[in-house]
Amino acid sequence: MVGPYLNRSDLINCVTLNKQWYLTFTPHLWKHVQIRCHQEPRHAYKSPITQDKRANWFRRLKRSIKAGGLEKNGRYVQTFSCGYFEAVKLLATQGMSCTGIRKLKLGSYPDPDSPPVNSRSFASLRPLNLSPLQSVFRRSAGLKKLKLAGRMLDEENGGIEWVLGFIPMSIESLDLRMWDPIKGTREYPRDLQSKKELSGDGTGCDDSEEWAAPVETQFPHLKYLSFYEYAIDANKKTMRHILSNSTNLEVILVQDSYQPIRLGLLSRLLSRHCPRVQHLYVENWTDCIDAELAELLNASKAGWRTLELPTTWSSSNEDEFGPLSTAALVKNAPTLENVRLDSFQKLSLVAAKEIWRSAPNLQLLDARIDEHGQC
Incomplete structure (x- = not known):
């Protein structure tokens, strides 16, 4: 203790200095x-x-x-x-x-x-x-x-x-993640080509319920929206509420680790309520219905600038993108800047050339090119 060796003036100065340090550093500490x-991945090298x-x-x-x-x-x-x-x-x-x-x-x-909770019963709490x-x-x-x-x-x-x-x-940025209540254990038809296993519109998405746009937009400044490791098919109310209130949305990311994503509901909501969306990332989507993918590719009224559609799962019997989705992709060429497509299906060489010819700002086209395919 140094207190006994300091006079009153020194003690007052120490207290004053301590208060000043507190006032100076507290805002930064909190x-x-x-x-x-x-x-975090960038810290993986650390212990x-x-x-x-x-x-x-x-x-x-x-x-x-x-x-x-x-x-x-x-x-x-x-x-x-x-x-x-x-x-x-x-x-x-x-x-x-x-x-x-x-x-x-x-x-x-x-x-x-x-008290500890069994991980298997965590979702059923x-x-x-x-x-x-x-x-x-x-x-x-x-x-x-x-x-x-x-x-x-x-x-x-x-x-x-x-x-x-x-x-x-x-x-301005909303990220919903890590919620799939049954983690892919839901029944899901593997032969999605069968119309009998799809809903009435053939898109694999039950969108029969009408969803009117709100009178006043709740998220007028929302630019970025992410559903990561998120089961949109089990959380439709949330997705409808957010997208129908996001008229100025520009970027959307959708990823589900456990379940291939059906695109019908997403396409409808984007086309009805998000006229400014231009950047799309969808991972692990259903890749077998040509009309469903074409509907998503036509959902942007402003024109897509970024399209990333990788998938780790495929049930399609076709080896190439269908004519409707290929035509929709070519239609978006004037605004495209970066494109990364599903690695399971091929894009015809004719379509790839047409995209390059019609896309003055295209910087990346990552796709399997079929040199013998037809557009």
Whole structure:
């Protein structure tokens, strides 16, 4: 202890300096509150972050919040990222001063201090109470980027549409991920060429329900939308609500690791409600119905600039893209810049040449070219 060796003037100076340091560094220390529940690829070379480490980090954050840290310093927080659902509750009850959040990433992992849950029964647990999430949204009027993951996206949760309705109008980027309630165990016809196994319109998508556009667009600033590792066929209400409220959407990514994606509903929503969309990434789609793919390729009123349609699964008996989808692809050539197509099917050489000839801005065409095919 150096206190006994300092005079009163020195002690006052030390206290003043300590206060100044606190005022100077606190805004920077609380600017980004982040606990990642997954190892980022760019950090793969570092020592692995174990689940115990993440749990300990969250426990320390929870102690700090309960001690009043977030209540005192919440006005400095611009990024809040945590994969534990308990963090949503803490942010709702202790983060009244967090009105300046610009980037919000929330997950659905259970509290590490709660009793362990069998992973097989995790998806069948009782629905989450989403009212804390609504409280967080109401205080985040300037939110720009939002990422939600896991069970909080389950449409069986009471009031999921009600919660979606509270997402701030300021949102520019929305990422919904890691939610497939039955992970591909649903029955799915492998012979999709059979019309008997498809819905009435032959697209494999039940879109019989009318979905009228809202009077006022909820997401006028939304430019980027991602459904990653997300079962859109089991979460149609969410997809309809978001796309029908996103008239200025420009980029959309759809990926489902467990289930080939049917394109009919996506095509209809984009063509009806998203006239400015120009960048499309769809991974693991159903590749066997020519008319279904052609409908998606014709869904952009502004013209596609980016088309990425890779798939790791194929049930098609055809070795080439059908005439309708090929014609739709050629039709979009004037605006195309980057194209990456399914590696299972071939694009005719005639069509490829026509695309190159008609696409002044084309930088990449990644496709299997059939030198003997016809357009």
